[in-house]
Amino acid sequence: MDKKESLLLKGVAICIMLFFHLFSIRNSHIYDNTIWLTIARANNPVPFYLILSGYGLNVVIKKQGDDLNKYSRLAKLFIRYWIILSVFCLLSAVLDDNRMVFSIENIFYNIFAIKTSFNQECWFILPYILLMLSAPFLFKLLDKTNVYIGLGGCYLIYMASAYMNRYTFFQANVFQYFYLLFPFVIGRTMSKYDWINKVKNIFNQYAWYVPYLLITLIVVIRCYFYTGAVITFYAAAVIMLFLTLKRPKALDKVLSVLGKHSTNMWMIHTWFCYYLFSNFIYGFEYPPIIFLVLIIVSVATSYILDFLINPITTLIVKHKNNK
DSSP: OOHHHHHHHHHHHHHHHHHHHHHSGGGTTTSOOHHHHHHHTTOOOHHHHHHHHHHHHHHHHHHHSSOTTHHHHHHHHHHHHHHHHHHHHHHHHHTTOTTOOOOHHHHHHHHTTSSOOSSGGGTTHHHHHHHHHHHHHHHHHHHTSOHHHHHHHHHHHHHHHHHHTTTSOSSSSHHHHHHHHHHHHHHHHHHHTTHHHHHHHHHTTSOTTHHHHHHHHHHHHHHHSOOTTSHHHHHHHHHHHHTTSOOOHHHHHHHHHHHHTHHHHHHHHHIIIIISOHHHHHTTOSHHHHHHHHHHHHHHHHHHHHHHHHHHHHHHHHHHHTO
16 A cells, blocks of 8 residues: 555545534434434444555555654644644633533643544544654564464453443543554554555456446445444555545545544534534535535635645654754
């Protein structure tokens, strides 16, 4: 998987995220439609992002050794998060959002993503950063074990942490890190053993429509077989099959744009569909239009915010590197 393909998959992942957040069980009280709710069940975005992260980090470490640039990338992520959070918290204050409680404790927790009560869908930041920081040690440890034993151990840890997450606070607990570990390791394994190219070579022997049929089949199965026990395998299968598809060039261009803005869109979209403008978003009534409007609004907002974010992150990281 090259950078172009990674960008395309980030575009796919952000579409999955937006669809999931629009029509999942959490929001079924806003848009109650059994068909779209069923489809949303197949669209949990977390394992997709973690697989891509594990894959990409392994490529970087393989080329550069221990990823010395990861600290700059993580700093940029936090700066991006702070800027977007500040803009929308200010907007929330102007719009008198009763959900927001600007106490010192809440501000502290949200700044460091310990408890992301202002934008709950940013809970992913802290465990993700912990994964990135621990990855070099984790990868070396996995290299010392049999690949199947390593994956099996991570899977058992994942299942145990998923169980413990039912009985502990969802955010700011150690089990969340271990819950995200397995798809991250799957991504790394896909990179190390070149699974994607092996799958491509297999499907090159078949007609172009075979991967389309397989993706359709596993998505349908996932809609009706909704269990966390298989979600990482499902995400890995979709990623590998997607890269074997004969895709229209126009689709790749759209997905590349979405992939470029995927981080911003992740941090932006819930302010529109959950917190501040849900009546506007869901006011379009027809699900495909609701979905399209949220994409357009999120991308447009991302372009605007990048005029503020990019110069600040570049200046801060450059200043830090020059010390």
